[in-house]
Amino acid sequence: MLITLNRVNALLRTFMPHTNKFMRAFTKSILLFLLFAGFFTNSNAQNYAVKGIVLDTAGLPLPGAVVRIKFGTDSIGTSANPDGTFALDKIKSKQFTLSAAFIGFDTFIKQYQIEKGNILNITDIRLKPSANTLEGVVISGVPPVKVTEDTVSFSARAFPVRDGDAVDEVLKKLPGIKVDKDGNVTSQGSPVTKIRVNGKDFFGTDVATAIKNLPADIIKNLQFIDDYGDQAKLTGIKTGGPEKVLNLTIEEDKKKGYFARASAGLGNADRYNTNIRGNSMKGEQQISFDATSANANMRGGGGDGITTRNVAGLNYKNEFNSKLSADAGYNFNNNKNNTISSTYTQSVLQDAGQNPLTRLEDARNNSKSDNYSHWFGGNLEYKIDTMNYLKISPNFSYNTNSGNNTGSSLITQDTLFTRRESNNLSNSNNLNARTNIFYNHKFLKKGRNLSSWGNINYTNGENFGNVYNKYFNFEGKGVDSVQNLLNNQNNRNLGLNIGASYMEPLWKKTFLEVNYSWNRSSTNNLRDTYNVVEGNEVFNPKLSNIYDYQFITNKIGLNYRYIGEKLNYTLGINTQPALLQGQNLSNNIETVNRTFNLIPSGRFSYKFSNQQSLDVNYWGRNNQPGFLQLQPISDNSNLQNVVTGNPNLKPEFIHSINAHYKQADWSAGKVIMANFKYERTNDRIVTTKERVPGTVNQRTSYINTDGYYTLQGDYNISKPLSPERKFTIGYSGSGQLNNNITFTDDSRIEARNMAWRQELEFRVDLKDIVNFEVETSYSQNLTKYSNDTFTDRQSNRFECGIEGRNYFFKDLTLGYDFTKQINSGFDNSAVRNPTLLRLSMEYKFMKNDMAAIRVEGFDLFDQNSGISRDVFDNEIVDRQVNRLGRYFMLSLIYRVRKFGG
Template sequence: MKLFTKSFLFFLLLAGIYSGSSAQNYIIKGTVLDTAGLPLPGAVVRVKSTTDSMGISVNPDGTFIIGKIKSKQFTLSAAYIGYDSFVKQYLIEKGNTLTIDPIKLKPSSNTLDAVVISGVPPVKVTEDTVSFNAKAFPVRDGDAVDEVLKKLPGVKVDKDGNVTSQGAPVTKIRVNGKDFFGTDVATAIKNLPADIIKNLQFIDDYGDQAKLTGIKTGEPEKILNLTIQEDKKKGYFARASAGLGNADRYNTSLRGNSLKGERQVSFDATSANANMRGGGGDGVTTRNAAGVNYKNEFSTKLSLDGGYNYNNDRNNTISTTYTQNFLQDENQNPVNRLEDANSNNKNNNYSHWLGGNVEYKIDTINYLKISPNFNYSMGNGSSAGGSLITQDTLFTRRESTSSNYTNNLSTRTNIFFNHKFPKKGRNLSFWSNINYTNNANDRDSYNQYINTQGSKKDSVVQNQLNNQLSRNFGLNAGASYMEPLWKQTFIEFNYSWNRSSTNNSREAYDIANGNEVLNPQLSNVYDFQFTTNKVGLNYRYIGEKLNYTVGVNAQPAVLSGQNLSRDITTVNKTFNIIPSGRFSYKFTNQQSLDINYWGRNNQPGFLQLQPISDNSNLQNIVTGNPNLKPEFIHSINAHYKQADWNAGKVILANFKYERTEDRIVTTKNRVAGTVNQLTSYINTDGFYSLQGDYNISKPLSAERKFTIGYSGSGQLNNNISFTDDNKIAAKNVAWRQELEFRVDLKDIANFEIETSYSQNLTSYSSDAFTDRQSNRFEYGIEGRNYFFKDLSLGYDFSKQINSGFDNGSVRNPTLLRLSMEYKFMKNDMAAIRIEGFDLFDQNSGISRDVFDNVIVDRQVNRLGRYFMLSLIYRVRQFGG
């Protein structure tokens, strides 16, 4: 804590020195919009006077700020491709800041049909946004947004449609600022055609409160906002496809959109057993899904967006795992507990999701937003498998079967209200988050253990039924008041209260001769509550290049638990002083850096707290610890962005450091004479993690026909565990380096060659344990070639070469997927497609996970070879 306090004071001193020495001459602020009032990101604004001349590119929200103007009288111009230019003279009569009226550019009447794409700024970076101009990344007619995303630097789209930007997963899609298909990103990017998109904006979203106050703390949510071209806001489009293949494979889908101004209705339906979207994912999945999304602006005051999704997934996953558990005996000699296991899991899950947002601009000073969310799911599953555990001269074979049934309900409502006072910058806001969950889980398990040591052999049979019910009610409420001090400085006071109350009950029955007998030692009723109060003070400075926020928070926390079955109550109280800071510096309009620090609590889970034993697996009996304290996590992250708008060169880099006080870790104690172990939990210090990644993308020609990309990532985790009361630190280092080369030749080919090397190394604080290392080299090519106008060939080839993994039948899988598509009918409305998936029939997943003193190597089945013939039909009409 002393280190962070000193850093905080030093950071505050530097910030004060900068703000005191950054006097400006004149500052000009404004916005550039089209005639519909929408921003024109990338528009160029220039200022000319008798003494100087300078230019700037407009931000994604249409705003611009130009500082260090030396003359009160000047001429300002604004230009954007496809629009008439704007020129006007201004005079600053009072003060040193002038906010001009919004500049609205009209579409040019003599715009040429063929627009020179090289004149469009392809990439724009700001403090929290990386924006791409869709025209600079053209794709084929009929392609969806996912094909554009594959071309963007720093963006990855996997085979199941999951999107990551700068290494962070994109959790939500918005269209013109409104939520689109909830959190179903994969459906959203397939639902919109690429040629109606104007800009793709990757935003670090800190929430509604941060948008209004600028006070940004915590981990942002990565959101992709898609803006639609003005001439495409009226019309409709739809796409239907049906495919049949060998091995009883099928894949059908129907999706469409209707647009009329700000009103948009979208739907999507899928029925397939070819592993949903791209053939990826563990096991073999059959999916039936349907969703609808609606958004509209009923007036300048009221807008609404909402959606409903239904999913039914049936999955069969067959896996083998090899687990190495590194222990020590009473003399600190190494003991290796090795487990070789296999399992066959079948699950059938149903879910319903309903949610949305209602925004009401009561008047010019009051704003209200209500966001309800409802989720209900149910499912059943079965599992069968076995394992062999080896420890010294002991051998235990376990054969098990189980079945389970789940029923889960969750609701959440977020309410946000903001009031702006007549004095500019003075602001008051309130928020409240209410959530409720009800989870039920019934599990029937059968286990047989056969123990062998030398000539001695015995067996144990266990049959149990566990019924578990958990209910949680959470409430969070808070308020924030912001007061301007001077023109560029603000102070904010905030308070938040949070309470989470959980009720748990577990009934365990032993089954013998078909009879169920309650086991009171394994049954329990346990409730716990977690309450925090946080009071904070923040100081914010807004400059032309430098923006910073420094603050301090005081947060007492109380974690209390009641073991109602045994009449035991425990209470743990903690108090934290949490300095916070955010530093953002814009070196140029193309280069920025931001650094953040914040702290947060993390409460233990129910199974970690419940003071009874779970012996459903006799080889690993787990007992909770009701005396656990909540963790406290210190986080520092940094983001660097650089973009050359003309050449399209992009450099993105991220860094993150976390240190956890009172980290909740596992304790494991061996049961003498057996391979069994007793697992529990304890608080300890010493855990930290470092993560970093970078991405560099550089076009090799002005037309961006050839692009080279370098990317890499690395992380270091210092894991802590206790075995037989001995503390063991396990350092896990993992890194990956990748090289990409992309070719985009219009009407000839679009493909990407990719190669990467990764390594995973684990070392231990005890010399008794040897280091463990695995390596992976991977290369491949993915793309499409075009023949004539209507015929295209698609391919996706990858090869993995793995070493250091301790299980798996297919160590170095080679994957190949080929497809051919022919378009016909007027405007290419129809297409016929044939594809072959996993032609070498080697599709399998190989992974390594490191947890404390445990290494788990896993191989899992994935969708195998099949061939499919599909018919695709599209209709569309815009404008008019």
């Protein structure tokens, strides 16, 4: 029997409170003897050893699997090696219970007994795949990267950052993940639209705020999930397109504590930046807040124009008990923006005689806006019992905006040209209220489910505008014209959606699902237009209208699902009649369009191994026309381009196929990801343009046509060059092909636009020395037309840069961000090849580095500007905008934190 030193001392303190030095010395001698005797006895006790290998059902190893052996009241554990093997010794009993656990697999538990010798070799540990649901996505943190059907998971421990860094610094290290200078996050080319913490929504859709709010060292795993909705989580039936969600799991020992950070900075040119954020956690209860007031460093200064931003956000989540949990958030946002832009637009025209013509517009604009918005949303989840689940998700937003846009444009077409000067004022307010209700019932028979849902969405928007245009016609006539209009517009929409789904297990691995959904969207739009003549407002009945329209669909579907160890697929067929009807109440005209779609659907997922998977998904969907596309009146706020809606438009129907390939080498951290997407649109809504003879003016409307398609693809390969991930190389690329269609004077024009980009990255992470990333990329944008007489249009961009931080001693940090762009082919004389450089120096002081002083220089060469090219139907638009320019700033930062305990 081994008697510990602490226990004996406690006994002595109880029975001999007045021991003298002699007794204490004597006692220690006795204790040392007992300890030695205990050690000797223990060293001669019988010890046993167990070794083995952890495999999946296909015989492939599961590196990082957690293996535990329990004997009596004691237990020991370890993690499997890269080849799946493990070894444990100092087991003091022949009889024991072994358990093995790994992400995405059912836990293995079995009792063993050592019959002969002291060593037992176990080879029958095979883990079966668990059900494919999002709720099961939790990883042990041992493998750096883990891929499953819908999730790519990263262990935060495998991507360490400096003390005090937020989650955004971890994201920058992850393969396939991009964080731009404004805090926007993309995963495999898809934008991350929502962040969750331990499965609960965090700061709504404000991703940039969320990734700055949590310290990196409390994060256990980062999981990028293709979220197909609540029904998919519970039943596994996935249809439609997913939402890309980032879920952050918190270390268990960090779920109790708090974190707060405050900063204040002042710079030249009246620049300032103040921020306070904090987070408090107590188990599953979490409260977070964030507030910012700044006119500089708008999360990197990458936004268009100069912005003054005042924001505040509050987020709350809690699990009140095992049945009831909730999360809620509120965001306030006030943005004041001033954007100065130059735009060069080329429109390719073609008449019935197949004669090509190019219309050029060179425009300059100065736009000012002042926007206020309020958003509140949340989720209430109630697990009524083991068979019933209810979720209610309310959402409310309200925003107001006032704007003033002044500008001028010069349009040339053949030998004709016109100049326009404009001054437009606008004021608007919009209300949106939405509530989603989801209910699921599980029957006693495993796999039998009944789901139902209901959604209601109400929007009410009002817009007041004053349009003032002055035209100078240089056609030998010397005629000037002035246009002054007042527009009052009100738009209300009520959307309703209800549906139900029933899933029945047929055999052990197969299920049959029947679903029905009904959707109705009803819109009412009122528009009053007045001509301002010599200061008097005169009602214009030709430009005023009351127009209602409704879009109604009924969808009935049947899906067959198979769940195998490697193959998982769903095959379905859906029928969907759709009704689009409109009522022009001003002119007493009613239009009705009925369509019927037979929609096959399919989803295939194949797991080559636990490190490699491929999934392919097809679905079809309707897309209703917008109000302005349907309204049968003319918008002549710009006489050079008068737009008239078409009430006879049909809904678009979109066929979509996408594929995702994922491969991860858990031991080496190598990651390969690739995506492919193809969409073809029937009854595509495209523009029609009709030239006004003898002028540069044109009339625009809309029509349905076929032939539009788009192809997209991207890939990312990342490989660490050392086991500790000190050096990592990444190679990525993307491409897109669009077949755009438009009509000019009844002539069809097809413009194939192809854009592609290749990028090479090299990253260095040396702990407490340096972290930096070197990037080089080349991209090209090429447009070809169906008429050979039209000249191909091409632009090119080469970009290189380095971003990182160097650490001196433990308190001083040098930060840098350098980018050089070389552009060619942009048809805009104002385009430059900007060189951007940002430097910062930060010094930490006080106990636990609670305070820091930061000196920063932004855009030191004063060349920050936004350059872009967009291709729409028959138009190519080259645009350059102003952005935040050079400034210097001194900031004071203060942090307090305490986690664990």
